[in-house]
Amino acid sequence: MLIDSPSAFKRRRFTTMDPLDAESSKAKLLAAKEKFGRDIRVFETSIASQTQNDFANSADEQDDFYEFTPEDYYRILATKKQDKFLKTRKIRESEQAARRSRITKAVIRVRFPDNNTLEATFHPSETVQRLFDLLMKVLARPEQPFYLYTTPPKKQIKDLSEDFYSAGFVPGAIVYFSENMPKGHDGTDASGPFLIDEIMSLKGLDLVVEQTGSVQPAEAMRESAAENPSAAVQDQKPTEKKAVKPKWLKM
Known part of the structure; x- marks a missing residue:
């Protein structure tokens, strides 16, 4: 299962960062890791990704689009038969253990309805229950099913x-959050906030760290060139070739 890239949320690389x-x-990121026991990031879901998923999630979408066709069945069956003849069970298990x-x-990225x-x-060996345990600690309304x-x-x-x-959530996955609203609920609280303020305060902090790390090497190179300009000039000076008199030329 693929995960979306946060590159769409990154600002310009060469912005001056303090x-x-x-x-x-x-x-702050390290403090959150120490408190919750794992690396945590918060960012805004890209508009492009959100639009695609809104289209995909539209009201119990057309299930016939994902219908398992006879062609799909025979193609998978042929693949399994081929694997059965070419590899023994022990070999397949050994290969799977090596991949794992x-x-x-x-x-794991959890997308919330408020676009966060x-x-x-x-x-990978942790259970999905760990994800739910984490959410119970960071949700603004943990009492809400x-x-x-x-x-x-x-x-x-x-x-x-x-x-x-085993769930197919490696190396990463996107899952979606939804509250179990009772029938007849007007949906007043459905817009959020869904995360506690402590977690929302981490929003975008990883980008600040990344951008500073990418800008500092360039600044260091510029400072080095300013301190030792003769070296830069020497590197740029083209090498002079000595004139060689051709053998056929007689003076």
């Missing part, structure tokens, strides 16, 4: 005992 702001942002050992983390995304890092689902097609996550690897 190192003190970067240190403060890094300290190479994956060290699962990056919470990102947290888990180990909620559920998570994936799409497309829309599928509610119910087996909390399954680990992230």
Whole structure:
């Protein structure tokens, strides 16, 4: 399962950043990691991604679009038959164990209806229950029943005992948050906020740290050139070639 890239939310790389702001942002992120036991980021969901998912999630969408056709069945059956003849069960299990050992983390992004995304890092062997435990700590209304689902097609996550690897949530996945509103509810609180202020204060801090890290090397190079201009000039000076008299030329 793929995860969307936060590159759409990044500001210009060469904006002048205050190192003190970067240190403060890094300290807040580390404090959150220490308190909640894992890396946490908060950012705004991109408009493009949101539009695509709104289209995909439109009211119990046309299930026939995702209908399993006879062609799909025979194609998968042929693949399984081929694997059965070419590989023994022990070989397949060995290969799967090797693939699993190479994956060290699962990056899960939870999208909320208010256009905010919470990102947290888990180990692939942890169960989905860990994700729900984290949400209970960071939700603004933890007493309100909620559920998570994936799409497309829309599928509610119910087996909390399954680990992230078995659930197909590695190396990362996007899941969607929805509150279980009682029938006849006017939806007054459905717009949020969904996360506590402490978590929302982390919004965008990782970008400040990343941008400062990318700007500092360029600034260091410029400062080095300013302190030692002769070296820069020497590097730029073209090498002079000695004139060689051709053998056929007689003076």
